[in-house]
Amino acid sequence: xxxxxxxxxxxxxxxxxxxxxxxxxxxxxxxxxxxxxxxxxxxxxxxxxxxxxxxxxxxxxxxxxxxxxxxxxxxxxxxxxxxxxxxxxxxxxxxxxxxxxxxxxxxxxxxxxxxxxxxxxxxxxxxxxxxxxxxxxxxxxxxxxxxxxxxxxxxxxxxxxxxxxxxxxxxxxxxxxxxxxxxxxxxxxxxxxxxxxxxxxxxxxxxxxxxxxxxxxxxxxxxxxxxxxxxxxxxxxxxxxxxxxxxxxxxxxxxxxxxxxxxxxxxxxxxxxxxxxxxxxxxxxxxxxxxxxxxxxxxxxxxxxxxxxxxxxxxxxxxxxxxxxxxxxxxxxxxxxxxxxxxxxxxxxxxxxxxxxxxxxx
Ligand SMILES: Nc1ncnc2c1ncn2[C@@H]1O[C@H](COP(=O)(O)OP(=O)(O)OP(=O)(O)O)[C@@H](O)[C@H]1O
Ligand SMILES: [Mg+2]
Numbered sequence: 475x476x477x478x479x480x481x482x483x484x485x486x487x488x489x490x491x492x493x494x495x496x497x498x499x500x501x502x503x504x505x506x507x508x509x510x511x512x513x514x515x516x517x518x519x520x521x522x523x524x525x526x527x528x529x530x531x532x533x534x535x536x537x538x539x540x541x542x543x544x545x546x547x548x549x550x551x552x553x554x555x556x557x558x559x560x561x562x563x564x565x566x567x568x569x570x571x572x573x574x575x576x577x578x579x580x581x582x583x584x585x586x587x588x589x590x591x592x593x594x595x596x597x598x599x600x601x602x603x604x605x606x607x608x609x610x611x612x613x614x615x616x617x618x619x620x621x622x623x624x625x626x627x628x629x630x631x632x633x634x635x636x637x638x639x640x641x642x643x644x645x646x647x648x649x650x651x652x653x654x655x656x657x658x659x660x661x662x663x664x665x666x667x668x669x670x671x672x673x674x675x676x677x678x679x680x681x682x683x684x685x686x687x688x689x690x691x692x693x694x695x696x697x698x699x700x701x702x703x704x705x706x707x708x709x710x711x712x713x714x715x716x717x718x719x720x721x722x723x724x725x726x727x728x729x730x731x732x733x734x735x736x737x738x739x740x741x742x743x744x745x746x747x748x749x750x751x752x753x754x755x756x757x758x759x760x761x762x763x764x765x766x767x768x769x770x771x772x773x774x775x776x777x778x779x780x781x782x783x784x785x786x787x788x789x790x791x792x793x794x795x796x797x798x799x800x801x802x803x804x805x806x807x808x809x810x811x812x813x814x815x816x817x818x819x820x821x822x823x824x825x826x827x828x829x830x831x832x833x834x835x836x
Pocket of ligand 2: 511512513535539619
């Protein structure tokens with residue numbers, strides 16, 4: 475096979491590198507809407523659960539679809555996934571403040587006013603709260619099922635957004651001193667929560683953020699897995715994503731190409747054949763553009779990938795490159811195709827006969 479020959483010195487076409495990299499602490503899974511991010515991140519978390527001591531999968535997508543994939547309800551609190559002893563899942567909405575959290579009332583009023591001057595700090599703050607929480611829980615690896623592309627990159631920018639905001643607060647404090655205390659009272663912060671308490675909390679948050687920011691930029695600790703499908707728009711979007719990640723200094727060297735049509739079933743449909751040809755064109759381009767990436771291809775299935783059993787079954791493609799069981803052009807494959815076509819022909823002939831008989835009766 476010519477296609478294979480050229481790929482000899484390319485990285486292996488599986489996700490094994492991610493499963494084997496024991497130093498990884500944060501694994502982001504992202505890509506365009508509907509390409510299979512939730513499916514892939516769920517499978518990754520299942521596979522990691524058998525390689526690492528404890529795994530947490532977090533969905534930062536407001537659409538919360540981990541519950542669909544695992545067929546189990548999840549909340550903001552990490553919940554053990556049924557059938558596992560070390561795999562936890564949680565669904566957070568980065569747009570919603572955690573209202574029940576103690577002491578957040580004072581912060582909310584204060585921060586939401588601050589948010590007017592520092593764009594994105596509100597969201598950044600709840601992301602930071604979540605990271606802070608997760609940090610203290612001591613999971614060996616945390617997988618993020620992220621929201622579609624634009625949103626993901628914004629999340630990854632949060633640490634620096636927040637750092638800037640906090641720096642500004644600090645310089646405000648040194649410039650205006652006691653004025654900040656008056657400001658906080660003005661913004662509805664009670665007397666019992668002094669400026670020092672607020673700044674202390676922000677200062678603490680800043681430490682977490684700085685730490686996480688460093689971790690996100692460390693390829694030993696963090697990697698981003700791009701999920702896509704073999705189509706023009708997805709190729710284009712993936713290139714944009716990879717460039718943005720490079721800009722943010724976030725490591726990425728795995729691409730999962732989902733919904734690939736393989737011609738192993740002797741497909742006779744003209745539509746499918748045309749789609750396969752089109753996919754082939756974009757697959758070639760992926761291999762050309764990302765020859766230093768691990769590119770994992772996943773077959774398009776006839777059914778959805780729902781529930782732990784289906785996810786587990788599909789996970790084999792993360793460990794082994796997809797290998798069509800029958801090689802094209804062999805006697806075996808041609809015989810199979812002939813028998814399939816004969817079957818189809820028989821079906822159509824019998825249907826025609828039925829219709830003809832029906833007409834005679836009328
Ligand atoms: N290779 C595949 N073959 C068949 N169905 C698939 C495949 N991959 C994913 N699916 C199904 O497609 C649907 C979308 O997949 P998934 O939810 O993983 O995408 P997503 O990228 O997370 O979507 P969103 O952007 O909406 O969060 C799901 O119902 C899933 O079961
Ligand atoms: Mg999803």
